[in-house]
Amino acid sequence: MNTENRENIGFKIISSMEIGSVEIVLGVRKGVLPQYVTWECRGGNDYYWGHYFSDLAAAQKDFCNRAYEKIEMREAFIDKNRHREEPEK
Numbered sequence: 001m002n003t004e005n006r007e008n009i010g011f012k013i014i015s016s017m018e019i020g021s022v023e024i025v026l027g028v029r030k031g032v033l034p035q036y037v038t039w040e041c042r043g044g045n046d047y048y049w050g051h052y053f054s055d056l057a058a059a060q061k062d063f064c065n066r067a068y069e070k071i072e073m074r075e076a077f078i079d080k081n082r083h084r085e086e087p088e089k
Helices: 056-085
Strands: 011-019 022-028 036-042 046-053
Touching: 011 056, 022 056, 036 056, 046 056
Parallel strands: none
Antiparallel strands: 011 022, 022 036, 036 046
């Protein structure tokens, strides 16, 4: 999803990754602590489960970890459903 001109509660969204119907975003705001946040987001404007940071590197690490966890969960769900659809031999 395009991050240009997206904001939530004063945080400018600077990175995002869509995984299925969920998006992981990284936001920044200047001059106020905590300065960085990661959220899950649906529909481009429904932000929830914020993790707040005063350090950019920690926020970027959390962004990557959250995205990785969602990818793992999605792959496990797909594999589980694929296995159910396979006919018995």
